Amino acid sequence: MQNSFSSGPQPDPNDVQTNKVMAVLAYILFFVPLLAAKDSPFAMYHANQGLVLFLAAVGVNIVLSIIPIIGWILLPFANLAIFVYIIIGIINAANGRMKPLPFIGTVSIIK
Numbered sequence: 851m852q853n854s855f856s857s858g859p860q861p862d863p864n865d866v867q868t869n870k871v872m873a874v875l876a877y878i879l880f881f882v883p884l885l886a887a888k889d890s891p892f893a894m895y896h897a898n899q900g901l902v903l904f905l906a907a908v909g910v911n912i913v914l915s916i917i918p919i920i921g922w923i924l925l926p927f928a929n930l931a932i933f934v935y936i937i938i939g940i941i942n943a944a945n946g947r948m949k950p951l952p953f954i955g956t957v958s959i960i961k
Contacts, residue, residue: 866946873943876900898960
C-alpha cells in the first residue's frame with residue numbers, strides 16, 4: 851500500500867536494490883551514477899536531482915557572495931538549506947523512493 855506522502859514514479863524494486871548506493875552517492879558526487887549506473891532509471895533520477903541541487907547551490911553561493919552585507923548574512927542560511935536538501939535526497943534514495951526535492955525537484959536536466 852502506498853501512502854499519500856509519496857509522489858513521483860515508482861521505481862523497479864530490483865533496480866532500487868542494485869543501485870541504491872549509486873543513488874545515495876548522487877547527492878554527494880552527482881557524476882558517479884552517470885558513469886557507473888547509466889542504465890538505471892533509479893540512479894539516473896537521483897543523479898538528476900543531485901545535479902540540479904549542485905547547480906542551485908553554485909548559483910545561490912555566487913549570487914549571495916556578490917551581494918554585500920545582506921547576501922553575506924543570508925549565505926550561511928542558504929548553505930544550511932542546501933545541506934538539508936542533500937539529507938532529504940539521501941533519505942529518499944536510501945528508502946528507494948523517487949520523490950522530487952521541494953522547489954527544485956521538477957527540473958530535469960538528465961534525460
